[in-house]
Amino acid sequence: MSVYEKEKPEFLDEALKSIESQTVVPNQIVLISDGPLTPKLDEIIKQHQLIHGELYDVFKTKHNQGLGAALRFGTSKVRSDWIARMDSDDIAVPNRFELQLKEIMANPNLALLGGQVDEFENSIDNIVGHREVPLNNEKIHAFLKLRNPFNHPTVMINKNVLQSVGGYNSRGNLEDYFLWVKVISSGSIVKNMPDVLVHMRVNEGMYGRRGGIKNLKYILKLQKLLYESGLVSVYEGCIWGVVMIANTFIPGRIRKILYKNTFHR
Structure with a gap:
């Protein structure tokens, strides 16, 4: 801990x-x-x-x-x-x-x-x-x-x-x-x-931390690691990248609704 x-x-x-x-x-x-x-x-x-x-x-x-x-x-x-x-x-x-x-x-x-x-x-x-x-x-x-x-x-x-x-x-x-x-x-x-x-x-802060431009470079590095590890195809990597990058830009209150009603189900 x-x-x-x-x-x-x-x-x-x-x-x-x-x-x-x-x-x-x-x-x-x-x-x-x-x-x-x-x-x-x-x-x-x-x-x-x-x-x-x-x-x-x-x-x-x-x-x-x-x-x-x-x-x-x-x-x-x-x-x-x-x-x-x-x-x-x-x-x-x-x-x-x-x-x-x-x-x-x-x-x-x-x-x-x-x-x-x-x-x-x-x-x-x-x-x-x-x-x-x-x-x-x-x-x-x-x-x-x-x-x-x-x-x-x-x-x-x-x-x-x-x-x-x-x-x-x-x-x-x-x-x-x-x-x-x-x-x-x-x-x-x-x-x-x-x-x-x-x-x-x-709390509200948790959903806010899941976005943010500062995470963008790590999202791109993760996408690269997934591809290089053979876990995703080029197409799958592009889809993953679009979803994750979009997540960094949406407001925290909308992210909260998406996580609670869609992503966590």
Whole structure:
């Protein structure tokens, strides 16, 4: 998990509690402070360390580097064979890790395992959306051509596979999409579970961040990687490029309607 100064302390507190109270508790929680945090955020982290100190490895960077760089650093500090991702404002369902570990044990060839998310505003009792992603390897490959096939905060990934493909890189808001392309093009087996594993917090700002001209160069680089990896044809790449580039220009309020009513179904 990476956290930065703009996160709300109460959201971080809820996220950490949802990890600590799992039916299968992780043997290590790697928390990256991506740049200096507010005193209230630091206090939340200290409180959790006091109660569950043996679980926490907290690392601090001098400057905010962005999610991709923070995860690249953080994943290098994980001691286990499998790494579970989590965002600092989301809430994991109580048996998330239990469900995923059972699936991994039943399918030892898996390299990457994700699941479904519910989207909520303010409270997990107020579900406002649901992002469905495809389940099996074949459907994930097809989905990848136009859209991100994994809900990033639900993912568990094999550390050896992650390292073999070069790990996370700084790619704007697309660091996870780039990683999935590298994993899938390596021939690794991937899967999504049908279960909701994480309640994802959403707001107006989230839909705004999915656009923006600053992401345009990463969209073009991703399109190039998809083509060079043999995952899309020239025609498919052009369609993907048009859709993604259009997404950077539409207003945030329209993007919110499209995501909630079309893209997430």
